[in-house]
Amino acid sequence: MRRSQFFISTLKEAPSDAEIVSHQLMLRAGLIKRLAGGIYTWMPLGLRVLRKVETIIREEMNRSGAVELLMPAVIPAELWQETGRWQAYGPELLRLKDRHQRDFVIGPTHEEVITDVVRREVKSYRQLPLHLYQIQTKFRDEIRPRFGVMRGREFVMKDGYSFHASFADLEREYRVMYDTYGRIFSRLGLGFRAVAADTGAIGGTGSHEFHVLADSGEDALAIGTGSDYACNVELAEALPPTEKRAAAAQALEKVATPQRTRCEDVAELLQLPLTRTVKAIAIMAGGEAAPPSFVLLLLRGDHILNEIKTAKLPGLEAAPFRFATDAEVEEFLGCKPGYIGPVGADRARVRLIADRAVATMSDFVCGANEEGAHLAGVNWGRDLPEPDLVADIRNVVAGDPSPDGKGTLEIRRGIEVGHIFQLRTRYSEKMSCSFLDENGKSRVMEMGCYGIGVTRIVGAAIEQGFDERGIVFPLAIAPFAVAIAPMGYAKNATVKKAADALYEELRQAGIDVLLDDTSERPGVMFADLELIGIPHRIVVGERGLAEGKVEYKGRRDAEAQMVAAEQILAFLRKRLCED
């Protein structure tokens, strides 16, 4: 591609509303342009990157035996009503009416459509298994779109759905996809981890997320140092402490703590480590239907509540809980928030759930249920009855023992770029997607689904590859593999001839090359080529040509090197293979 015939528009300064580096660089490099919140145009340069990502995904999906199709983005509401998701999905689902006032949705995901396709087309076990996928634009009306293409409302997704005659066959395909995803992200040149996303009934194999590791990631991951254990912090188990509860050594004592409502403040006042304090979080369980019950959750002062694990506890799993209002706290504990605690609570009305760590604490500090006061030297059994339930309700922290018993955990941040999931019969049952087995008996199909955030991958790749000059793309997804930067293209006939000849030579060799024939000043040219992240650069100048040489510089190299002009193709081929 000749730059004069292409379209590249770069910026020196990033728009001020771009927060993270990938968003800033994508705007500066002119990969995307914002049209509305979370909605972007992919400019020609960005589209080249996106297409390369798609191509790798497509090649590996096809290689795994999946078959591509393309479903509509606009879906009749009936299908969504059939599975109940018309009601359940909430405001993220963009709904619209056609001219006949019929309801439609813009598809945020396509389980309903694919299941409808398959139930009409597939009747026999002989047609199974079947794995269909598409690469398509989705729309989710996110509460808060941000970070450019990382959390856009409109985005491109690869979504695949597999159909099976048995659970065992679903498990087989799931493993195939697990490996396929690993190959895809490796080929894309990304540093990633597959993490368990569900430890539920299916025994820990039911769902995996694929995360690109980056400090700006929105998800916290618990990663084992002594094994390949990896789990989303949302689900990672905090093991019970190994040490037993120590015997009470201190007397119960009320201490004045005016204006000290947070554990940090109380610990500071009493000159105690935060780990000796207990915080109480008041929630209302049972949802809005029945009269909700009051529950006090107890956590060590330095720990953080894990709402996902908490919501699965006995008595809380039926309906979503919510945090209690100030008035409810006063009603049940007779005290303002900030000084509440478990001691003296009316246990007929207040259910106590203690984190495993709290259950083994002794001589701890907690709110006194009296404004401006806390209790110190508190001990289970002596000062208050044992908790109604001891459970794992906190987020794991770095240094916690790994749940698999090997080593400890570290916390890394990740960007979720892929998710594989065993749907089982969740959709096939509701939509009567069935087949006749070998015995002529009708059975419901087992389903799996497999997603990759195609547009998000571009942002994630930049989060992993950038420096002070701009983007450092992996070769596999760079908009161009090689750039030729002639010095004085318009003025110097020798340079022009050499640059044109080299351009043709590389093109003939099948190398994806950009010739910067704009005659910009060298500094401008170099700055642009570095900003947009082209991995390899060749400078053709009069000085080098006089010695029969051109200059080569890799995007990550500190120094350029001179290469004989007649050897540059072989030299580049070698470089391109190394990447």
Add this chain to the structure above:
RNA sequence: CGGGGCGUAGCGCAGCCUGGUAGCGCAUCUGAUUUGGGAUCAGAAGGUCGCACGUUCGAAUCGUGUCGCCCCGACCA
């Protein structure tokens, strides 16, 4: 959904407090000189100051409303 902030040229910003002909840098266009790391000089084009209503002789500036965008919070006991 709650809190905060911001809307002035393609991008980054000043002007607003104290109302009086809309500015700066980058980018763009013309010409000249430059040409191996974001050139220099001279000239030019580009904005109904988000939108609406109000106050006023007069509004980018003051008031009310509205729309959009961004950030933070939703872990608070």
